[in-house]
Amino acid sequence: MRRSVRLGAFVVAAGAFALQPALAQKHYDPGVSDTSIKIGQTAPLSGPFSVSGNVAKAQITFFKMINDQGGVNGRKIDFIVYDDGYNPARTVEQTRKLVEQDKIFIDFGSTGTPTNLAIRKYLNQNKIPQLFLVSGAPQFNDPKNFPWSIPGAGNYVTEGRIDAQYILKNKPDAKIAVLYQNGDLGGSFLKGLRQQLGDKADKMIVSAISFEPTDPTVDSQVISLAQTHATVFMDYALPKIVAQALRKAVDLGWKPLHIVPAIAAIPEAAFKPAGVENAIGTISLTALKDPTDKVQWGNSPDFKAFTAWMEKYNTSSPDPGSVLNSVAFGSASLLIDVLKGCGDNLTRENVIKVAGQLDVAVPMFLPGIRFHITPDNYDAFRQAQIARFDGKKMVPIGQLISVE
Numbered sequence: 001m002r003r004s005v006r007l008g009a010f011v012v013a014a015g016a017f018a019l020q021p022a023l024a025q026k027h028y029d030p031g032v033s034d035t036s037i038k039i040g041q042t043a044p045l046s047g048p049f050s051v052s053g054n055v056a057k058a059q060i061t062f063f064k065m066i067n068d069q070g071g072v073n074g075r076k077i078d079f080i081v082y083d084d085g086y087n088p089a090r091t092v093e094q095t096r097k098l099v100e101q102d103k104i105f106i107d108f109g110s111t112g113t114p115t116n117l118a119i120r121k122y123l124n125q126n127k128i129p130q131l132f133l134v135s136g137a138p139q140f141n142d143p144k145n146f147p148w149s150i151p152g153a154g155n156y157v158t159e160g161r162i163d164a165q166y167i168l169k170n171k172p173d174a175k176i177a178v179l180y181q182n183g184d185l186g187g188s189f190l191k192g193l194r195q196q197l198g199d200k201a202d203k204m205i206v207s208a209i210s211f212e213p214t215d216p217t218v219d220s221q222v223i224s225l226a227q228t229h230a231t232v233f234m235d236y237a238l239p240k241i242v243a244q245a246l247r248k249a250v251d252l253g254w255k256p257l258h259i260v261p262a263i264a265a266i267p268e269a270a271f272k273p274a275g276v277e278n279a280i281g282t283i284s285l286t287a288l289k290d291p292t293d294k295v296q297w298g299n300s301p302d303f304k305a306f307t308a309w310m311e312k313y314n315t316s317s318p319d320p321g322s323v324l325n326s327v328a329f330g331s332a333s334l335l336i337d338v339l340k341g342c343g344d345n346l347t348r349e350n351v352i353k354v355a356g357q358l359d360v361a362v363p364m365f366l367p368g369i370r371f372h373i374t375p376d377n378y379d380a381f382r383q384a385q386i387a388r389f390d391g392k393k394m395v396p397i398g399q400l401i402s403v404e
Contacts, residue, residue: 026344031105037339037346038078039063040098042110042119047085048240051269052111052134054318056081058328059109061313072339075346080104086111088118095119099128106131106351108335109152113137113185116149124148129351131338132331136263137184141378143356148348150355150373152331154262154381156185159285160192160236161403162384163259166283167204167232168197171257177230178208179221179245181237186210189236189261196403206230211241219248226254235260239269246274246282259283265387265394268319280391285384287369288326290393302363321393326364333363334371368400 031038043056063077071077080102082094091110098104099122106129110116113135123130124146132152133140136159140151167174178193180186190208194201206228209221218237222245225233233256235245242264249258258281264270265284289297291310297303306329310320317325339346341354358380359372371380383402387394 027347027350029105029347030103032075032346035075036078037072037075038080038102038104039106039108039335040095040102040104041079041081041108042084042091042094042098042115043081044086044111044115045081045083047087049086049112049238051239051266052324053083054322054324055109055111055134055328055331058314058317058325059332061316062309062328062332065309065313066336072336073343084110084115086115088114091115092118092122095122099123099126104128105346106348108132109134109331111135116140117184120146120149127348129348129355131351131355132334134331136188138188138379139184143376143378147356147375148352150352150378151380152334152371154285154287154384155192155379156188156261157192157195158379158382158403159261159384160189160194161196162192162285162401163189163234164193164196165401165403166386167259168200171232174204174232174257175228175230176205176232176234177225177228177256178205178234179218179225179237179241180208180210180234181241182210182212185238186236189234193234211237218244222248222254223252226252229254230256232257232259235264237261237264239264239266240273242270243273246271246278250275250278257281257283262286262384265389266322266324267389267393268322271389276389276391279389282389284387284389284394286323286387286394286396287365287381287384288323288330289364289366290396291323291326291364292321292393306364323394330362330364334358334360366396366400 043053044050045053063079067076084091084094108131111134116133116135130149134153136153136156138155138157180190197204207225209224211218211221218241235242242260262285271279338355342350356375362371369383373380383400385396385400386398387396
């Protein structure tokens with residue numbers, strides 16, 4: 001499936017940052033001309049994680065806005081999106097098509113840990129930027145071996161550490177039961193949790209049980225975890241499994257504090273299928289401004305720009321109040337800033353040079369949260385805020401929590 005739009009211009013980021021001025025002489029790599037920049041992406045427009053495909057759909061409209069505004073230094077964005085169904089084999093096939101047939105300049109914002117891992121070596125061997133890929137797996141912070149792959153999401157180990165900080169402060173006597181997806185995704189969250197709990201980990205974590213991504217249900221795992229009578233349930237899974245675990249816990253009469261990762265705290269995907277009444281009080285992390293909270297954010301420049309885009313361009317969003325729209329707006333704005341910073345030196349090497357030294361505030365991210373990377377450290381986000389589901393949306397509570 002291909003969706004292609006042309007666009008350009010610049011949406012002002014929240015928080016100014018100085019990038020290198022345009023060079024007088026033009027330098028182009030494949031995918032760039034005087035009039036266009038070709039960007040590629042694979043996304044789960046179908047399949048088990050299709051809700052995340054709404055980010056790609058929203059970005060298509062963002063780039064349409066940019067093009068209508070004149071493009072990036074006069075160049076329109078040709079944005080090509082292919083559906084990979086969250087299937088690594090299809091991701092490889094579609095990425096090769098983007099590179100070898102469509103001749104893209106960079107791969108931007110492709111979704112998923114297994115999918116991005118499947119194409120990382122190929123893109124690095126061909127020296128094609130895999131820019132702001134959507135995964136928090138810690139192995140993507142590897143500029144020494146994979147300098148062309150820069151993640152655009154918070155590190156899962158960092159998120160596990162923030163979860164532990166919250167528990168230690170608010171439930172220091174907690175008995176913790178952990179359900180986690182076997183492999184890099186769940187294992188990274190669990191690693192961070194144990195790391196921050198330190199010498200208290202073995203006492204506080206009373207049970208940790210894994211599941212396979214292919215398991216049809218996690219009922220048996222939840223039954224076992226409920227038998228521990230744990231007071232905190234860490235549910236390190238994607239939205240579909242979170243919904244199953246919520247329903248089963250309710251069926252069993254088990255009522256622990258339920259904590260889920262940010263990638264699963266999507267009400268339309270995780271909480272509504274479980275019954276919103278069953279999910280009220282669920283805790284997660286957020287780094288994003290609530291797109292419906294005009295009282296708190298309505299006067300900020302980034303929120304005004306976001307609202308104008310939603311009302312004129314992203315009118316077909318299936319859920320205008322979803323933070324996935326905030327994700328799309330922020331990440332696409334970040335890409336435009338990098339391209340503008342490259343000026344007329346639009347080589348892939350220069351893209352990585354500019355992107356690899358960012359320290360910026362990102363539109364629609366909470367104040368105090370910055371995207372900060374260096375050439376030897378691609379772990380961009382180290383702050384987040386706890387959020388609680390109130391039956392309609394995730395509501396931030398407390399102060400920003402930081403880890404170093």
